[in-house]
Amino acid sequence: MNMQTEQRKQTTRQYNFATIKPLKLMHAVVFDNYGGASVLRTGVVEVPRRLPGQLLIHVEASSVNPIDYRLRRGELKGLLLFGFPRVPGYDVAGQIVDCDPDAPFKPGDRVMAYLNHLRGGACAEFVVCPIDVAAKIPDTMPMQEAAAIPLAGTTALQSLRDHGQIAPGKRVLINGASGGVGAFAIQIAKRYEAHVTAIASGSNEDFCIDLGADRFYDYSEVDYTNLGEQWDLIFDVAGKSGYLDARRVLSEGGRYVSTEPNAIEMFMTVVTWPLSKSGTVMLAKPSAADLRELIELYELGKLKVTIDSVFSMNQAADAHRRVEAGVDHGKVVLVNRF
Structure with a gap:
């Protein structure tokens, strides 16, 4: 496993978005049971497989929302029936690695996405999502700010x-x-x-x-x-x-x-x-059209993003604790460093 992990790290560092080299393993934040923030750990899991109509995104940043710790604590366990381990998170900011040839995106595009999968999955090196829950972001938008917006x-x-x-x-x-x-x-x-x-x-x-x-x-x-x-x-x-x-x-x-x-x-x-x-x-529904509206407001200077604090992915437990304790204002962001 150690050799596989090291090979995966080297491949990721050399990754070229224009020339896809399939990876089998990736780092992710996972939890194996419900409980406090301490159940979160860094693990190695399989890279999700992209299906037709989906995007494969290299995650550069995510953020923590109250729904993340509520799901982790088991408050909504009746909605999640497929066992463990689980990868938390719904907010994604990153670059597209792979998509259909006729998709309105191309490898290397900078995007934000609001994952529509009930179980989340954003706190990982790679995610997949349908085309209709992702939107291109301008070059002027930092990834950390993009990650704070979707949910x-x-x-x-x-x-x-x-x-x-x-x-x-x-x-x-x-x-x-x-x-x-x-x-x-x-x-x-x-x-x-x-x-x-x-x-x-x-x-x-x-x-x-x-x-x-x-x-x-x-x-x-x-x-x-x-x-x-x-x-x-x-x-x-x-x-x-x-x-x-x-x-x-x-x-x-x-x-x-x-x-x-x-x-x-x-x-x-x-x-x-x-x-x-x-x-x-209300329960929010992932929508690319709504993400585009929010991005437009941002570009017009009508939507300011306030970041409370930034943690690396391997500090996800601390990030969850920060949100659970109550944040005065702004969002808690996670960056892809494992």
Whole structure:
């Protein structure tokens, strides 16, 4: 195994994207059972096989999202039925190694992708994914920033645009505005010309205002449901409130959107859809079109990426601990160093 690993390292260092030399083994972050961050380890696994309609991507960076540690802890084990070992991660930034001749990509293209595989797989040297979940990134976009966008950016965009039906002039409240999703949500909401109220810890007031928030409240000092104000859209990124709490401060026809998939809020999604004030628990769907929209905002200078910290892949356990402990603002990024 040691000889195979060394050969694989040498081949990777000499890899030419224009001349494909198939590899059989790669480094990856894996876990063999549910548990705390310490279950994460560096292992050697098979390089995934690319099928027609898919891309093989050399991963240069990824990032950690709350869903990663929740899956690792076993909170959603009913959704993952295919055993271990597992490779975490959904965000990919890297270069295409192989694709179909008629694909809208070519080897060497710089891309970001939001993996659509329920089990993840981004924390590895190589991943495969369908063409329709990846998008080209400009040369001006650093890989670390590209890796921070896919899941969090897509979640913010789909929550506001598709589930919240955001429109110019609407009053939007973002609860948990300083985190990865919340920071993107502020900027996307302003791009849609909405009036944005941000809720976060007091130390993040300047950060949220700089991103474009029109008003700010410190959650430790203010309960937004008791302010006597009303909003057309409440996006609860933090999952700290609920539909029943938010309903009384929703305007007529208003919408409450949460990213917290608990049983109560899922039930509210079903029973409130015909009501004038609806509640929705959203689950983001990988989409190349949405990634392209986010990239366009980035190129226009309308989407700033904030990075909290950077870890190498072999420090994935520390990166998970960082996110679990609570990040003041920005994303935790992993770079491909094993």
